[in-house]
Amino acid sequence: MFYHVKELQYHAKPERPDPVFARKLQEILGGQFGEISVALQYLFQGWNTRGDGKYRDMLMDIGTEELAHIEMLATMIARLLDGAPDVELDEAAKNPFVAAILGGSNPQHSIVSGLGAMPADANGNKWTADYIIASGNLLADFRANLNSESQGRLQAVRLYEQTDDRGVKDMLSWLIARDTMHQNQWYAACLELEAKENIVVPSTFPRELEKQEVAYTFYNNSAGTKSAKGRWAHGPSIDGLGQFNYFENPVPFGEKPKLNPAPPYIHDTPPAALRKSDDMPDPDMK
Amino acid sequence: MFYHVKELQYHAKPERPDPVFARKLQEILGGQFGEISVALQYLFQGWNTRGDGKYRDMLMDIGTEELAHIEMLATMIARLLDGAPDVELDEAAKNPFVAAILGGSNPQHSIVSGLGAMPADANGNKWTADYIIASGNLLADFRANLNSESQGRLQAVRLYEQTDDRGVKDMLSWLIARDTMHQNQWYAACLELEAKENIVVPSTFPRELEKQEVAYTFYNNSAGTKSAKGRWAHGPSIDGLGQFNYFENPVPFGEKPKLNPAPPYIHDTPPAALRKSDDMPDPDMK
Amino acid sequence: MFYHVKELQYHAKPERPDPVFARKLQEILGGQFGEISVALQYLFQGWNTRGDGKYRDMLMDIGTEELAHIEMLATMIARLLDGAPDVELDEAAKNPFVAAILGGSNPQHSIVSGLGAMPADANGNKWTADYIIASGNLLADFRANLNSESQGRLQAVRLYEQTDDRGVKDMLSWLIARDTMHQNQWYAACLELEAKENIVVPSTFPRELEKQEVAYTFYNNSAGTKSAKGRWAHGPSIDGLGQFNYFENPVPFGEKPKLNPAPPYIHDTPPAALRKSDDMPDPDMK
Amino acid sequence: MFYHVKELQYHAKPERPDPVFARKLQEILGGQFGEISVALQYLFQGWNTRGDGKYRDMLMDIGTEELAHIEMLATMIARLLDGAPDVELDEAAKNPFVAAILGGSNPQHSIVSGLGAMPADANGNKWTADYIIASGNLLADFRANLNSESQGRLQAVRLYEQTDDRGVKDMLSWLIARDTMHQNQWYAACLELEAKENIVVPSTFPRELEKQEVAYTFYNNSAGTKSAKGRWAHGPSIDGLGQFNYFENPVPFGEKPKLNPAPPYIHDTPPAALRKSDDMPDPDMK
Amino acid sequence: MFYHVKELQYHAKPERPDPVFARKLQEILGGQFGEISVALQYLFQGWNTRGDGKYRDMLMDIGTEELAHIEMLATMIARLLDGAPDVELDEAAKNPFVAAILGGSNPQHSIVSGLGAMPADANGNKWTADYIIASGNLLADFRANLNSESQGRLQAVRLYEQTDDRGVKDMLSWLIARDTMHQNQWYAACLELEAKENIVVPSTFPRELEKQEVAYTFYNNSAGTKSAKGRWAHGPSIDGLGQFNYFENPVPFGEKPKLNPAPPYIHDTPPAALRKSDDMPDPDMK
Amino acid sequence: MFYHVKELQYHAKPERPDPVFARKLQEILGGQFGEISVALQYLFQGWNTRGDGKYRDMLMDIGTEELAHIEMLATMIARLLDGAPDVELDEAAKNPFVAAILGGSNPQHSIVSGLGAMPADANGNKWTADYIIASGNLLADFRANLNSESQGRLQAVRLYEQTDDRGVKDMLSWLIARDTMHQNQWYAACLELEAKENIVVPSTFPRELEKQEVAYTFYNNSAGTKSAKGRWAHGPSIDGLGQFNYFENPVPFGEKPKLNPAPPYIHDTPPAALRKSDDMPDPDMK
Structure with missing residues (x-):
């Protein structure tokens, strides 16, 4: 009150x-x-x-x-x-x-x-x-x-x-x-x-349940490596549980996503129309 | 890009x-x-x-x-x-x-x-x-x-x-x-x-331009003083430039605000109507 | 405070x-x-x-x-x-x-x-x-x-x-x-x-500056006149300054709006394109 | 239409x-x-x-x-x-x-x-x-x-x-x-x-189901009692069912709220961390 | 009305x-x-x-x-x-x-x-x-x-x-x-x-004032060239004024942006602090 | 990525x-x-x-x-x-x-x-x-x-x-x-x-499930018929499946909506109050 x-x-x-x-x-x-x-x-x-x-x-x-x-x-x-x-x-x-x-x-x-x-x-x-x-x-x-x-x-x-x-x-x-x-x-x-x-919020989530191999990695997602100069790129991590490391040329870990077609009641572009879109030669398929 | x-x-x-x-x-x-x-x-x-x-x-x-x-x-x-x-x-x-x-x-x-x-x-x-x-x-x-x-x-x-x-x-x-x-x-x-x-953002504003007498004071704006137990209530401030102090019974430094009437083109409640509102005895005036 | x-x-x-x-x-x-x-x-x-x-x-x-x-x-x-x-x-x-x-x-x-x-x-x-x-x-x-x-x-x-x-x-x-x-x-x-x-807000605007002839008129903008049954349709107005009246078949007081073309830097539809849109016979002009 | x-x-x-x-x-x-x-x-x-x-x-x-x-x-x-x-x-x-x-x-x-x-x-x-x-x-x-x-x-x-x-x-x-x-x-x-x-909306809620003892009370939640001068502070209420009264020094009717801890899947601040926060002497406990 | x-x-x-x-x-x-x-x-x-x-x-x-x-x-x-x-x-x-x-x-x-x-x-x-x-x-x-x-x-x-x-x-x-x-x-x-x-809105802007060399170019900003299969990648443009072309490996036309420091009244990060951030060896400068 | x-x-x-x-x-x-x-x-x-x-x-x-x-x-x-x-x-x-x-x-x-x-x-x-x-x-x-x-x-x-x-x-x-x-x-x-x-989105909804009698009709909901001059008012429809037609004086196909009273727990205006609103003679009932 x-x-x-x-x-x-x-x-x-x-x-x-x-x-x-x-x-x-x-x-x-x-x-x-x-x-x-x-x-x-x-x-x-x-x-x-x-x-x-x-x-x-x-x-x-x-x-x-x-x-x-x-x-x-x-x-x-x-x-x-x-x-x-x-x-x-x-x-x-x-x-x-x-x-x-x-x-x-x-x-x-x-x-x-x-x-x-x-x-x-x-x-x-x-x-x-x-x-x-x-x-x-x-x-x-x-x-x-x-x-x-x-x-x-x-x-x-x-x-x-x-x-x-x-x-x-x-x-x-x-x-x-x-x-x-x-x-x-x-x-x-x-x-x-x-x-x-410790510094990571929340502190109560078991660390072994996260992908520990990427928990201290800096990804350099651009040309040039000025970002490697920072405290965040090398040395012990601030939480004291790992070592910062710098990944100069990151690559994907996943695959190309491919989604299933929607069920008919959604009325998306019909699969037939999508198929016909392959009439022109596909440069990827060469 | x-x-x-x-x-x-x-x-x-x-x-x-x-x-x-x-x-x-x-x-x-x-x-x-x-x-x-x-x-x-x-x-x-x-x-x-x-x-x-x-x-x-x-x-x-x-x-x-x-x-x-x-x-x-x-x-x-x-x-x-x-x-x-x-x-x-x-x-x-x-x-x-x-x-x-x-x-x-x-x-x-x-x-x-x-x-x-x-x-x-x-x-x-x-x-x-x-x-x-x-x-x-x-x-x-x-x-x-x-x-x-x-x-x-x-x-x-x-x-x-x-x-x-x-x-x-x-x-x-x-x-x-x-x-x-x-x-x-x-x-x-x-x-x-x-x-x-140092820790206070922005660091470039001259400290002497702020009211330094209240720059490290905790105001206890409620009954009870549990808030005095924290690190923020006693000891040197985190920026190293002052001492935290705890103000148990804060009082106002300002005065009751009184605003001038608005100009006529604003068409607020007319002053006459406000004056008449004093017809009933004012307990403050006793 | x-x-x-x-x-x-x-x-x-x-x-x-x-x-x-x-x-x-x-x-x-x-x-x-x-x-x-x-x-x-x-x-x-x-x-x-x-x-x-x-x-x-x-x-x-x-x-x-x-x-x-x-x-x-x-x-x-x-x-x-x-x-x-x-x-x-x-x-x-x-x-x-x-x-x-x-x-x-x-x-x-x-x-x-x-x-x-x-x-x-x-x-x-x-x-x-x-x-x-x-x-x-x-x-x-x-x-x-x-x-x-x-x-x-x-x-x-x-x-x-x-x-x-x-x-x-x-x-x-x-x-x-x-x-x-x-x-x-x-x-x-x-x-x-x-x-x-009085009841009309704001009370300080001179009544003679408003169009007094429509200040107490109910417009029946639909077929049917059930809305005429209300207190708002007949008798003295609540502010005591007029008589409610009921306008069964309201008509416009204004004219058809016609806007000037926009200046060229606005790049609206060009007037030539609009003119050509009159190629088909206009039923209004018959 | x-x-x-x-x-x-x-x-x-x-x-x-x-x-x-x-x-x-x-x-x-x-x-x-x-x-x-x-x-x-x-x-x-x-x-x-x-x-x-x-x-x-x-x-x-x-x-x-x-x-x-x-x-x-x-x-x-x-x-x-x-x-x-x-x-x-x-x-x-x-x-x-x-x-x-x-x-x-x-x-x-x-x-x-x-x-x-x-x-x-x-x-x-x-x-x-x-x-x-x-x-x-x-x-x-x-x-x-x-x-x-x-x-x-x-x-x-x-x-x-x-x-x-x-x-x-x-x-x-x-x-x-x-x-x-x-x-x-x-x-x-x-x-x-x-x-x-009657004037209170909605009119169909049984009045005995509300806390009638506070249904016509003005609480003066500030120093000074100018607010006692108004029509709302004394006399019969506008709905005709009660008497306005003015409560100069209102006090709480409830108790200090104390919430239970959240379940673990919420990952709030852990209770242990909260307990340790009592390391400093508590002025309330003196 | x-x-x-x-x-x-x-x-x-x-x-x-x-x-x-x-x-x-x-x-x-x-x-x-x-x-x-x-x-x-x-x-x-x-x-x-x-x-x-x-x-x-x-x-x-x-x-x-x-x-x-x-x-x-x-x-x-x-x-x-x-x-x-x-x-x-x-x-x-x-x-x-x-x-x-x-x-x-x-x-x-x-x-x-x-x-x-x-x-x-x-x-x-x-x-x-x-x-x-x-x-x-x-x-x-x-x-x-x-x-x-x-x-x-x-x-x-x-x-x-x-x-x-x-x-x-x-x-x-x-x-x-x-x-x-x-x-x-x-x-x-x-x-x-x-x-x-014609189809491009607005039609009244002089075409010579736009960079015509990129007005019909599709930029393939990703690995893979499936997007080359579409009508938009080859042949005459829909407005009839150009030829679609497909740019498989787009490169920047601009330069790295470098902004001037803000004036002092903005109180951004002070230049001195930025300079000190170069204390660690800069991999770009090697 | x-x-x-x-x-x-x-x-x-x-x-x-x-x-x-x-x-x-x-x-x-x-x-x-x-x-x-x-x-x-x-x-x-x-x-x-x-x-x-x-x-x-x-x-x-x-x-x-x-x-x-x-x-x-x-x-x-x-x-x-x-x-x-x-x-x-x-x-x-x-x-x-x-x-x-x-x-x-x-x-x-x-x-x-x-x-x-x-x-x-x-x-x-x-x-x-x-x-x-x-x-x-x-x-x-x-x-x-x-x-x-x-x-x-x-x-x-x-x-x-x-x-x-x-x-x-x-x-x-x-x-x-x-x-x-x-x-x-x-x-x-x-x-x-x-x-x-074809041009109507989505193309997969069976046309016989829509009210086909109004699928190509232009309703002239205002006085004057300038809108009859457009391509949309006459001739074959763009999808090629119908004929545009122009309805100069559209009339409602539905009836006056009448909603049932709300259940008591909603506390709308009570039916008794609505009934009493019929005390004044109803011009519709003449």
């Missing part, structure tokens, strides 16, 4: 309205790695955690914090849209500032949301749960989380560079710092579980 | 048809962490890599391999659907086997794809590029890749457990082994870059 | 596992009118409310409650999936119970989420922000909310009828009661605003 | 082309509350109506009218795109008018649709049936319809304010008037059904 | 309810090539046709007919769902008929739509305008339409084979016949335009 | 960066008829082809070529984004060039992809497998392919006209020429199969 307090976790006040930046800021609210994504990702992982208090508690704590970040961004975006002008093409004809607003802002902010934030990204794509991950395996999911915080901080930093508004920068510097913490946190959580399970 | 060879990378022959398992297997072909996702994710990361041969080459190599995995799964699914019966409710009434097929198979396999594989997941959701990630920052993206291979291997293992078909298990044991390699590979690539950049 | 308490708002314990009902219950968690929809709808409406404390406070209160409902449903679904069997087609051949589970459960529950709840509906469609509404106009949005609670209660009641599990029924009877309150609540809020604004 | 007449229901002729406004106008053609949404929503409700002539007839009448509105908007958008210039960045460098067009128009109008209308919103998101509602319960659905017409008129009014083109304004004043009628109409239809059924 | 008549274009009465077939039939109502797709595709093509009466009239005629097909299918599906039983897992345990219904029907038919048709496909994916095509170029679009009717008739035929219900078969035999007409019709329309424009 | 060579199939070098055109070019990379669509469409058709070498080989050849086109476009887009400036509203105020870039470029290129190409269209909609087609019936699918290449070439030509960059035009002239070949190719393949099967 949740409670709400009316104060924001941190300030969300721009120096001045900027509807173009409001559109951009939507990315870290409602984009693939926006705050809605991390909030629901951590909460679902928490709710689905089976059997342990510590990880569940931690997931709920951070998921709950991300709800506060949604709130800060929604507030900031509404303020960046404050008094957004009602601009037309004729006015834009005279003024590059107006032209930039007409072109660079999200028209749905003035038509649909009434100058409020939307659960959507910088191109107006609505948020979708396709973005989030909760598998029940904590090590797998903590890696997903480490990625989310890495992508999220990267986007926040890119946005920080694209504005001069000190109020916006101030809020972003808070969110960037929290992402620093959260990258550290998920990294720490991964190390803790890897120390108990 | 690409070339195709007709042979499969590895065998893809089931012992017998099974339209219900064909539906399930769609998950690792066209689901969030299916082979289409990893193929296009690695290829886009490769195409977008700026300035270095080794990582780009490696990304193209593995992306190209994943195309071969799509091919194996598409072939296996078509074979699992081989001669799928044309079943009706009346027949199902007499036979649990028929009932299970009627209920458990994907109706689009017989109506839409003609007993072929589809670019969709186990519930028939079509594949979408919402699933994939390519940011231009290699460490961020390699973390995404480590996650993809972790989720992907987890799903392959769960599917391995849900069938007795030795042909299917044989193919899955190949794919599971490749995922073992790929987890090792991305882990190795991450370690290589972390050794050069 | 938000806090979490570990206890559930209400009990969420089924008598026994039932993976088929778990799939169905997803509808009111992650479907169009599921708890994710109402939670985010009310919170976004609250965050975007400009200028008044009472409605914003109320929206945040109820949005925060809906987060607790997501939590209850996620917990219930995980428990309904408890120990979900790993069933195969061969077993189903012998047993209608197994056949029903194989067919009626969501395969992603065992492949993707590890027997946890997913942010998706009863068919596995992922939740999308396409479902939610926040326009900045409170009367419009409260009507959206009244609809959401009506659809939501209807779905909960239908689900209540489709299970015999007393634990599930107990939880649903809680959620149904809350929906009773919430329908009453939004109805009350609508009445309050309608009393101040 | 349907017939088409070539004349438009009302005029759809702009004074002059304006590709930027064409993009905006897409919102009420193909957006969440655009004409495609209401047309298909009313038609599906009509087709699914079980057992009564009057409501079905009315739904078909209005759904058929909305098809005419799609046609008017499609025609208007094509005309606003008439002769849309083929503009480039170099030209934009010299001219804010060109810059505004380059930025503010929808590039798919010139690349994909050949300067025709698209079934998409102002940001180019394609229309989806996620937007529409048809439950079989008429009162629930009429509330959905009242909301749709409220949101739709609000958007039309906002667009009316964002153009000076008298032809566009003329068409919008027609659509706005029809939305006035349609809000009145659905309101009237709701009142009719509420008079027979 | 449109009118509706209450009678169906053709009968839509099943012999008996069958909720499993109702689910399957959704495919040709709300799937990729269902009746919603063709109705809106033809109507949008008609509304966007610039400058000619005959094709526009024809498009509107057939689009209007497809609306009648949506209506027939919606009616048929509602009847197949008539009195659909409220089945539970316990009952299914005893009865394969119940098990098949529990597994094979769409749960949203009983939870969401109240036993009515939905704008969705056989897997419950909601209809989306991603499915439809209207480019402004009539020859391109008539080819899209020929494809739609081919896929649509194929699906209707497959469904015809999967039921024994004479009422359903009767309706399908109507729809299949209409698809026969519509394939003939679009084929005829294509021939008419091809006679005026 | 696939191999990659590092060289591009053809050059992909613009004369100069242009972030606005980069956004537009996304359409033919990740839009409905972009290269991702054709690559995956042809590959899935190839993988699902049952029983014949020649068509499968040809499909794999061309699908593999399309992968090379994705690569060329991804490279070109990254170069068009090279050094894309980090522009702000304040700068735009002074300079229409900056205003155009701010408005006309895709903000996700600088926030999300790090100035790399994305699997998305010109409006930033992510690529989805909703776009592609693979039915197992080759004639149906080759028609889909002919359409794809027609739409694709049309879009490429429109883009060619919208830029002056000689490097971009050079690459487009390659892609346009390949589309010329591919239209010729699919046309040839269709002719080959039609010669064996």
